[in-house]
Amino acid sequence: MTDTAELPVVVIGAGPAGLAAAAHLGDRGLRLLVLEAGPVAGAAVREWAHVRLFSTWAELVDTAAEKLLAPTGWTRPDPTAYPTGGDWVREYLRPLADALGDRVRYGATVTGVSRAGRDRVVDADREAQPLVVQFTVEGGREERVLARAVIDASGTWATPGPAGASGLPALGERAAADRIAYRVPDLEDPAVRARYAGRRVAVVGSGASAFTALAQLAALAEDTDGESTHTLWILRRGLSGTTFGGGEADQLPARGALGLAAKAAVEDGHATAVTGFRTEAVERTPDGERLVLVAEDGRRLDPVDEVIVLTGFRPDLSFLSELRLALDERLQAPVALAPLIDPNVHSCGTVYAHGHRELSHPEPGVYLVGMKSYGRAPTFLALTGYEQVRSVVAAIAGDTESADRVELTLPETGVCGGAGLFDQPAADAGQGGGCCGAPATLQIGGVPSSGGC
Structure with missing residues (x-):
């Protein structure tokens, strides 16, 4: 023994x-x-x-x-x-x-x-x-x-999550691995910056990492005059008052500001939100240079150059x-x-x-x-x-x-969920017990924090 x-x-x-x-x-x-x-x-x-x-x-x-x-x-x-x-x-x-x-x-x-x-x-x-x-x-x-x-x-x-809405990799996702990233890109790295500058990029996800990517790609678009850097933001849900987090109601101010930066990216035209889109397949264009995302309902998006999957x-x-x-x-x-x-x-x-x-x-x-x-x-x-x-x-x-004797008070997000809200394409703040409206501040001039833990 x-x-x-x-x-x-x-x-x-x-x-x-x-x-x-x-x-x-x-x-x-x-x-x-x-x-x-x-x-x-x-x-x-x-x-x-x-x-x-x-x-x-x-x-x-x-x-x-x-x-x-x-x-x-x-x-x-x-x-x-x-x-x-x-x-x-x-x-x-x-x-x-x-x-x-x-x-x-x-x-x-x-x-x-x-x-x-x-x-x-x-x-x-x-x-x-x-x-x-x-x-x-x-x-x-x-x-x-x-x-x-x-x-x-x-x-x-x-073990990051895949683009496929079923929890499995989308059809063709593995074959397109050369054009898909599963982490927030480091745009300070010249090689990484060149990969996304002037490109049409799809960001799949709705959390803090997706907010970070949206904000950073928007900044890249502003820095690259004459280059058409644009982001398609792929959401399985619909847009609602809670989509961008708690804003000023978040007890972690930098977390709230991060959501507001993502909101500004959309409102300033650097990103376009595609809602209720559950990815079923990733296909290459005939020349093999670009990717097309296909939803479960048959919708096909215009081709993109790169895909960033941030689904948890x-x-x-x-x-x-x-x-x-x-x-x-x-x-x-x-x-x-x-x-x-x-x-x-x-x-x-x-x-x-x-x-x-x-x-x-x-x-x-x-x-x-x-x-x-x-x-x-x-x-x-x-x-x-x-x-x-x-x-x-x-x-x-x-x-x-x-x-x-466990003692811990975590800062609130300022966002309410509620039974049944998670990942519903048509979700909005008035359903399922949600109680938080849209953040009062729609745009911010700077972000004290660009990421989360």
Whole structure:
């Protein structure tokens, strides 16, 4: 028998939530090991280093992490400033990973988690067995480590949603991969800028990432005199008072301003909204140089040069298949958390504080945290992940009182949803319990933030 209390807690992912979990584990004197698939900490964040968050530094630094960093001479950034993803890595995530030292192992891709000697079916003596984490390292060599608990903070960045409205790639989408991007483009990169300047671009999606792309492409259109840069904004829904977010009613001002910038892109003629369009197929023009989007209802759009698909993300659950997880059938989020974040049902207000109890599963000692805990739901904030891992680590340490004392007030979006509103082509603010009108401010002169977390 292995004494599981002497085993490390394995954290999957060295991003914001994973590193915060490691800091809390270290603060409680627990053994820990962070397994990061990338070559450096914050590998996913580095891929959107050019995007500015709509959260300030005050909301992006975890308390236990700050405590760990203090003796290293680290200086906390201006709490009122809005960092880019690159700033977040350089000024916080990389120093935090350095402070954790060799407890973070890079180039370690987790391929499976299970109970030692027990597959998913076996009940006998199951909970007495440690968890086993299998991973590959450089050269494809496989290794295993036994764990007291596993905190999966691997995020969802590696699995973006497709253009196809069915949740599957649209017909022809994979074949057109050379003209389709699934991330907000870095228009400061000359090669990327040349790809979109003077082009007709389709942006598929309706969230913060789509707003960011619309605003940045509008700025590109204004900067390229004589070039006809134009964006088609593809929406599965109709336009309504909530389409562009909460505007001035958003308690995160930069998030509200981001929606208003997207609204200005449409009103200024740099973008054209195509509503109620559910993409079924992506076809090439006869010369093979352009793409045509085809809807489920047979509508065909005029050809575009490039497509940017920003339809959200989904969790990779493949390496957790031998574990007994309780996940919502729609969102793939923990069943106790899903009702709080489900865009089909929740309306005004914020997600109330939640911790280890909402994040627990039938498999003891296993927790999905951070972006991955939200499954396919949008609007995750770093503050949420930090409170999640604080509660989860307290529970692992046996401090139930602290684990149950979850305290977190998230800033409201200023947008009301309501049952049945999500993804309805004809949705408007007067249906399904929606209560928020159109933002009073229709245009803005500048955007303090061009991205979200």
